[in-house]
Amino acid sequence: MLNDLKIKRLKPTEKVFRVADHSGLCLEIRPSGGKFWRFRYRYLTKANMLTIGQYPEISLAEARLKTLEFRKQLANGVDPSKYQQEELLKTIQANSGIFSLVAAEFMETKNGQQSEEWFKRRNSHFQKDVFPVIGNKPIHEVDSIDIKNVLDNTMLRIRKSGKGTGETRGIFVRQIIGEVMSYAIITKRISIDPTYALRGYIKMPEVIHARPLSEIEKRELFPKLAVYGGSISTSNAIKAATYSWLRSIEIRRGKKEFINFEDKTWTIPAVSRADILAGKRNMKKNRMHIVPLSNQLLEIIKEQFQLYPNSEYIFPGEDGGMIGKTTLNTALQNLDIEFTMHALRATASTIANENGFNQDWVELQLAHVSSNKTRASYNHAQWLNDRRNMLQWWADTVDNWGK
Template structure:
């Protein structure tokens, strides 16, 4: 019978030799000095042997335990070698099914069913672009904080190399958030034990938010002049003009459908939607919002109806189905020479100038669809001061047109 002292004393010889323990367990010593635990057994009249691991990585006590486990399988009439091969294959298949990509796709299907199609598409695109190439095939329980940090660094590098307006920190932080959501789902479903994103939560600082600002006089003149002579598509031009005239957000212009347009009453009406019916939400806040049409907006929408009247979206994507890409309008501003201007600056400009001209603050805030603290009041406020707001928006559209002078 072997003991620890004897095991340490075993030296290599010119030929392979074995030192026996008991019940078929022995240690094989090779001329190279490497040592392996072997289990010798008989099955169906044949003398067989299986390897249990290397010494000293596996000590005597663990080797005996492995021998006993193999012997228990042998007592059922099954070869422990074949049994181990089957279990190894099953474990490999299970590991493959628990890859980060597989768990992420399951998470999307089961946990994002009530999120907007745009959010789901953004989630998928981010994983496809930055995450799957790094850890998509890796078992989710083996994903480390170093993996997350590598993904965040690569995301920042990708964005900076493409000379985008942003430096990449926001996208990197968002990727960490998406990865964390998937891993916490894996923890909840017993396929991972810890969240490696927690350790790198403070590694990348979120850049200071640049708030929307009112356009300067020169910028306003360039905007209206160059947009009216814009050489791109009419749809993009009209979407840009509508942003200025209506005080809507970019996402609301992009999601606007013909169901929202009432040419008879000359209003654009976004209704509150039901999440239970998985309806598409248009407004940033889920509420009813009415935009009276100025003459300028009415004419733009009539023109758009001739262009896209047979499509779902008023300002539909040019070369594919669906709405305009979320970066299209900012790219348009860049093209006409206003790189430092964003579409959201239009709303800040309208708010600032209309307040300066003495229009009622409540009319302006309601037209901007800013949050009403009293939710009960907010649900009934959408139609308040409608005629006053109609006149204000017509005045505002005329003010915008006056910039070209």
């Protein structure tokens, strides 16, 4: 049997596992660290499993009481799962199908289909922007004016936060309200999607594409990094991105196991569907990518291994875990550098093409891989040495920027 001490000691692994309590109650521990109460039972000889809730929001005592309730239902010939569904429907009907409940029902239908990041992003905007305005309103009464108010409030909130002008967030909020409305149409709650009239309401600002670094910025980059007062791991990560042409996400999620010192390669593997849903994608596109290591990048990686021997990541954050999403760009801002990490890739691409390197090598090194999987696999083997020579030339070029 479980107790709170045993539960707290349960640590996540790479796969979902369950620990039994008694009477069909068990605790499911997911790779993300979430712990969920589940009730296993048989109804009409068919095995079933029902989710009770998440620990510690649902305590052990509460989960056991719920299990007892389910067992009484079974004793009376009632399927607990069907009973819960019927109760949920009654609740929705009792609340006239208010928007927040329909949204919750819609989100429930996506369990196991979408990533944790997908749920986190939507739930955040529902709580901050949508529910305060229309959450308690019957969904069939929500009209285009209501949604316009939500969008206006969202953009105003973003502008006040200083994190942009809000158009991108506003369009996303309209999109997620539309997802709920589409679900409401499918489930016969409404017949018209009121977000449709607002599809052209928000105009996106002109996209500013990453630009190559100026000559002054090239000369100043490494000298500024040399006097960076923050983590060595952060400054080394920026240098590694400069030498390797990798994206920030690929630098941040790079693990020591990806490095082969003998072959002088950094191989980023594709991940499973389960890992993608858990938000563990290694690259923007989920495919294998091989980076030949220049002498300069190899020395940086060796230094990182020595400085952070206990971390699984090549460039860990302060706690030894994955470096934060905004850490690298924030570091550039703190150094009074007026470009983002993506500009490093734009610079490499521009200069390599100007110096006559094969465009296919450049595109492959940027991980702009052909949609033809057979051709992409062939290119990895065919052009590895060519890209190795290109990246060594590039590293030597970068080292001459400040001279």
